[in-house]
Amino acid sequence: MKILLIGASGTIGKAVANRLGEGHELIRAGFSDGDVKVDLGSIESIKSMFTEVGHLDAVISTAGVANFGAFDQLPDDEYQLALSNKLMGQVNLIRLGRGYMNQGGSITLTSGVLSREPMQGSVAVSMVNGALESFVKAAAIELNNFRLNVVSPVFVKETMAMMGMDTSSGLSADDTAKAYVSAVMGTAHGMTLDAPDYV
Ligand SMILES: NC(=O)c1ccc[n+]([C@@H]2O[C@H](COP(=O)([O-])OP(=O)(O)OC[C@H]3O[C@@H](n4cnc5c(N)ncnc54)[C@H](OP(=O)(O)O)[C@@H]3O)[C@@H](O)[C@H]2O)c1
Numbered sequence: 410m411k412i413l414l415i416g417a418s419g420t421i422g423k424a425v426a427n428r429l430g431e432g433h434e435l436i437r438a439g440f441s442d443g444d445v446k447v448d449l450g451s452i453e454s455i456k457s458m459f460t461e462v463g464h465l466d467a468v469i470s471t472a473g474v475a476n477f478g479a480f481d482q483l484p485d486d487e488y489q490l491a492l493s494n495k496l497m498g499q500v501n502l503i504r505l506g507r508g509y510m511n512q513g514g515s516i517t518l519t520s521g522v523l524s525r526e527p528m529q530g531s532v533a534v535s536m537v538n539g540a541l542e543s544f545v546k547a548a549a550i551e552l553n554n555f556r557l558n559v560v561s562p563v564f565v566k567e568t569m570a571m572m573g574m575d576t577s578s579g580l581s582a583d584d585t586a587k588a589y590v591s592a593v594m595g596t597a598h599g600m601t602l603d604a605p606d607y608v
Contacts, residue, residue: 416472424582449498496537510555517592549599556598
């Protein structure tokens, strides 16, 4: 399979690359590094990425920026960043990438558990995660040449360790990657794949 992985240098992306790198042609895309560079916040950048890589069997996004911030303090530009990067950046992968998908291929996006299990300071992140899951469910009704899914990771142990948190409730990046493998290799369409269900 020819697979484009956006966010390949990230915590989850590296683990997905490890699991899908062998036996497939894996093209690593990132913001500052990779075989191809892309800014999810820019339609022009996404267009030129697809022009550069050509037809694909699978697109996986383990990217998308949205920041935490208390409701009372979250400024307008943080809402805009979450909307334009994590939400519309990934939605635009489907809008602009659909013409590059080989028959029977798949696009897999990333949301997160905060859509359904919010916490203090998660309003912007929860908002876009929920929107991604609803978008995928709705778009799949109209898109039948390729499969479309979203993986919802829980807190990743490596991320929690980086933040100085207790990692016991997290899932390793490697275990999280299993949901992405299932989205690419399986038959799901229009689904939110909860990462803990695929360990
Ligand atoms: N880690 C967790 O605990 C967790 C839990 C739930 C959901 N998630 C979600 O999973 C996704 C990945 O998380 P992560 O922890 O693996 O992130 P990460 O380690 O910060 O990596 C982010 C990746 O995205 C790329 N990136 C950043 N800005 C970009 C842009 N504007 N355009 C294109 N690519 C961009 C980075 O590329 P460069 O390195 O080149 O900048 C990097 O490869 C995020 O959407 C996050 O919200 C993560």
